Amino acid sequence: MLIDEMKYITPEISLLCFALLIVVVDLFVTRKGVLPILSVIGALVAAFFTVGLWGNGGISAFNNMIAIDQFGLFFKLLILASLVLVVMASNKYVLKFEKFQGEYYAVLMLSAIGLMLLVSAVNLITIYVSLELSSISLYALVSFLKDKASSEAGLKYLILGAVASAILLYGMALTFGLTGSTGLTAIADYFRTSSTASPLLLTGLVLIIAGFGFKIASVPFQLWVPDVYEGAPTPITAYLSVASKAAGFAVITRILMTAFGQPDWLHAEWAIIIAVLAALTMTVGNVTALVQTNIKRLFGYSSIAQAGYLMVGLAAMGMATQGNADIRSGIIFFLFSYTLTNLGAFIAIIAISNKIDSDQIADYTGMGKRSPLLAGALTLFLVSLTGLPPTAGLIAKIYIFNGAVDQGLLWLVVIAVINSVISAFYYFRVVKVMWMGEPASQDKVTSSWPEWTALAVCCIMVVIIGVAPGAFVGLTQAAVKMFGI
């Protein structure tokens, strides 16, 4: 019965109720401070329901539209965690668009609902509709500042996103037309009984990878990243760079593993494509990041590079002929540590830009004297992004590269390590600017308690994962359980 299956989407439904509640409350309440509190409560309630579903491993609901499995539930929790942190970090930033705070939080939550459905969807139609739900919300959020840069960013994101959607949809249509089904497990059944795929079906697969390549910002679909990251409101940039990217990787992992994971000749096909794209993505991201002067653009290119490292994991996953649970847990672990690190870095950037009202790296001069705590935190996150001890970034990189070497992708790992060295140049340039130069003004940079709390959570987690990764490795190993395989 349909009504009995409603319990499987309680996290999304509860989040939707809170989003609607925020729109209504916004009409009547003049003290807008309650809105972020409501969205945090909404996210916590949704997280509570998600944890409640954890035991139901590996079933599907609504006529095979979504799966309830540890893989999806883990990513739902990750998306909710980044939603909470982004809301906390937005608390002062929203004053820039005073009139639309209710809409800001509501649309942010709606996009989180889209991402949560996306990571658990096991049917091409559900995948497409939830992808659009998250994307359309994000197009609006990117242009929320309504200045020239923000509107331009929104328009660029909208147009390029629409093109990517069209490519993805074409790929899905070809796949559906030739396999006769939109369900991922049914597509897998088709491949199990066929010894070869027609060229058109492989074209469909390539188009699907290309469509999601836009979402995860892989080369050659990364062109939107710098402008959108620069123009968007900074909390939205943070959200784009972690939640949207994590969901993109989750859904592409699920599609490739569930629908195109067997037989052996098939996953070797896409593994090679992704390996080449990974090498290009890392290199383009890191080399272009070297010459950036705006911190948000710098993080845009840095996030492209990080997507490249993750794609090394995806390629290794495709190379493995049997049992790649370890590689998958490596990808999940990397996404987990990257989410916390990058969000933390952006929260520090938001706190600093609230005070100095600039995103130029040159204006960060002497930040170590103006606010040692903020500068210290940002330094920690940059160290983690470079992949040095004692942080989460190091463990994540070792985990993912180790899996790739095991699968014979040594050449790719060599490129990745060279890229990590290149990345140290631009990450440490920011560190140097913050600690070495003389500050332009003696004003202390302070920030509000929600920002401090969010920042502290990220800092502590990044260090704990770096020093004692055992428990988190266990968690990500539990999270590899995927419906249908």
Place this chain on the structure above:
Amino acid sequence: MLDLIFYLLAVIALAASIAVIMVRDIFRAALCLIMLFMSVAGFFLLLHADFLAIVQVLIYVGAISILIIVAIMLTRDARHGLPLDNYKYWAGAVGLLLLIALAYGILNTTFTLPGTAPLEQTIQPIGQQLFGNGYVLPVEIAAVLLLSAILGAIAVLRDK
């Protein structure tokens, strides 16, 4: 007879789509696009997909073309010349590459048909699939999508 209609529609569709990219005046290009949409609706009818044909006319010919024409009317100076003319050759190269890849794929693929006769009536089964136990979840997600689009559009377009 059906073959004849198919080839007629194919010629119209090809001519219309070539006209869309070749015609200089963007307004006329939009009109050619409408012609293309109409011929696609004709293809759907040939394939016994009457519901799709109606939807194609209603949404593409009805709503989307009106949107395009209103957008052209509201945009100054957009009527003459395409702003993206500089990328003409790049776009041509990418398009040609895509054409070759797809043509290769289509020519080397054996298409299998399901073997069952097409449905006499399509509207009722589609409705039952959409709102019964089949596809009700995506339909509901689409409802949330519209809500999000409305909220976002209001917030972006209203005065600061």
